[in-house]
Amino acid sequence: MNCVGHIHHGLWKHPRDNSVDYHKPAYWTELAQLLERGLFDAVFLADIVGVYDVLGGGIEVTAREAVQLPVNDPTYVVPIMAQATRHLGFGVTANLTYEHPYLFARRMATLDHLTSGRVGWNIVTGYLDSAARAVGLKQQFDHDDRYDRGDDFLDAFYKLLEGSWEDGAVLADRERGVYADPARIHRVWHEGPYYKVDGVYNLTAPSPQRTPVLFQAGASQRGNRFAARHAECVFTGAPDRAGLARIVANIRALAVEAGRRADDVKVFSSLSVIVDRSAAAARDKYEDYRRYASAEGALAHMVSGTGVDLERFGLDEEITDAKLEALYPDRLRRVGEARAGRFPPGTTRRQLLAARPFGSQQQPLVGTPSQVADEIARLVEETGVDGFNLTRTVAPESYRDFIELVIPELQQRGLYKTAYEEGTLREKLFGAGQAHLPARHHGASHRSWQRSAA
Ligand SMILES: Cc1cc2nc3c(=O)[nH]c(=O)nc-3n(C[C@H](O)[C@H](O)[C@H](O)COP(=O)(O)O)c2cc1C
Numbered sequence: 001m002n003c004v005g006h007i008h009h010g011l012w013k014h015p016r017d018n019s020v021d022y023h024k025p026a027y028w029t030e031l032a033q034l035l036e037r038g039l040f041d042a043v044f045l046a047d048i049v050g051v052y053d054v055l056g057g058g059i060e061v062t063a064r065e066a067v068q069l070p071v072n073d074p075t076y077v078v079p080i081m082a083q084a085t086r087h088l089g090f091g092v093t094a095n096l097t098y099e100h101p102y103l104f105a106r107r108m109a110t111l112d113h114l115t116s117g118r119v120g121w122n123i124v125t126g127y128l129d130s131a132a133r134a135v136g137l138k139q140q141f142d143h144d145d146r147y148d149r150g151d152d153f154l155d156a157f158y159k160l161l162e163g164s165w166e167d168g169a170v171l172a173d174r175e176r177g178v179y180a181d182p183a184r185i186h187r188v189w190h191e192g193p194y195y196k197v198d199g200v201y202n203l204t205a206p207s208p209q210r211t212p213v214l215f216q217a218g219a220s221q222r223g224n225r226f227a228a229r230h231a232e233c234v235f236t237g238a239p240d241r242a243g244l245a246r247i248v249a250n251i252r253a254l255a256v257e258a259g260r261r262a263d264d265v266k267v268f269s270s271l272s273v274i275v276d277r278s279a280a281a282a283r284d285k286y287e288d289y290r291r292y293a294s295a296e297g298a299l300a301h302m303v304s305g306t307g308v309d310l311e312r313f314g315l316d317e318e319i320t321d322a323k324l325e326a327l328y329p330d331r332l333r334r335v336g337e338a339r340a341g342r343f344p345p346g347t348t349r350r351q352l353l354a355a356r357p358f359g360s361q362q363q364p365l366v367g368t369p370s371q372v373a374d375e376i377a378r379l380v381e382e383t384g385v386d387g388f389n390l391t392r393t394v395a396p397e398s399y400r401d402f403i404e405l406v407i408p409e410l411q412q413r414g415l416y417k418t419a420y421e422e423g424t425l426r427e428k429l430f431g432a433g434q435a436h437l438p439a440r441h442h443g444a445s446h447r448s449w450q451r452s453a454a
Helices: 025-037 060-064 077-083 101-114 129-134 143-163 221-230 241-257 279-290 295-306 321-327 331-340 349-354 369-383 397-412 425-430 442-446 448-453
Strands: 042-045 089-095 119-124 170-173 178-180 187-191 196-201 213-216 233-236 266-271 273-275 365-367 387-390
Touching (some): 025 397, 089 213, 101 196, 143 187, 221 442, 233 241, 273 279, 295 349, 387 397
Parallel strands (some): 119 213, 213 233, 273 365
Antiparallel strands (some): 170 178, 187 196
């Protein structure tokens, strides 16, 4: 993420952590080259619009612990990293609620051109009222409405990127003096419940992938249905293997219901790893990092997505549904069941803090290279997950440790590639010749020029 504190809050204070340099180009080029050395498929850039201002009704903890504030725009670091690498992909998060498909399609296509087809879009719909207020709304749209808007947004987006310019519309023919053939560039009309595009031509010529690889990260059932229709990659997380297996199975079943194949959607689980050559050294490293972690930062992060100001509860006061209902009567409709369910019966503020010893609800996997590889292999086997999204702890040390210690171990076991394939990000993830959305993806149905040419 293009900011200081991302998931494991407080670790920016560690003397070897360099995330305070997030605004310098060298931070990004060095990171990209390191990840490419580790043969990572992509660097995933989370993002947030709005600030975490719910805990205590302000940004006291957020600012002190740099909880995703300040945050720079994630798109601009992509060309910088692309310039310094050849294969690494880029998963860029953008909240569609505050974009318009016409301009956003141009931004994504531009990135796809500049990276030779290495771009993905992590589609999010947001969860912060502060973002809505920042653009003049009273509060966010309701949870399911946000996904309904997303469906409509994507239809317009596909029409622009898939349906406007035919393959071969760009001739760049100096002799005939024809750059692009106007007969092969089509107007786009879209009149949906939320977005309207009135007979315009898309601004950009087809980029290598046309539509960027579509990622999605949502935890509700409405979010999973949205993923089943649009996403090619889903980013998720669960506290244990059984929970992860349920999420993976649910997404695959919903994809099939939506007319796709179960393996058309790849599922990546978040994972943080602290590894060293011996178990004792790994444990010491964990303890060293942990001294800097901020459970309060983690709480400021978490509660903002639920809209619940926990400082309205005593440290040991039970947070019951009845109290939440009295304080926030429209909570479920506003935040969805995934976030509303974050206060199971018996929860207190003290417990929530204690459950975040490493500045996040996510606990790292701590061990030797072979212990970490064993657990990764078990996760894949028992849950059906396709891969992992490695969360930084102390950066870039945690990436370097993983690359130098765990990846060789995974390679020895035949569980990790030893070289990149050629091609776009979509081809690297789904195979040669698959630069574009497959024909059975909903977005491909908007290539109307293909139907009329057939
Ligand atoms: C693993 C994971 C990662 C996410 N990353 C982001 C992010 O970077 N930026 C963002 O605005 N929302 C992010 N979200 C939020 C969702 O994309 C979604 O908009 C929000 O959670 C509400 O939908 P839901 O109720 O379906 O989860 C993430 C969610 C999950 C589960």
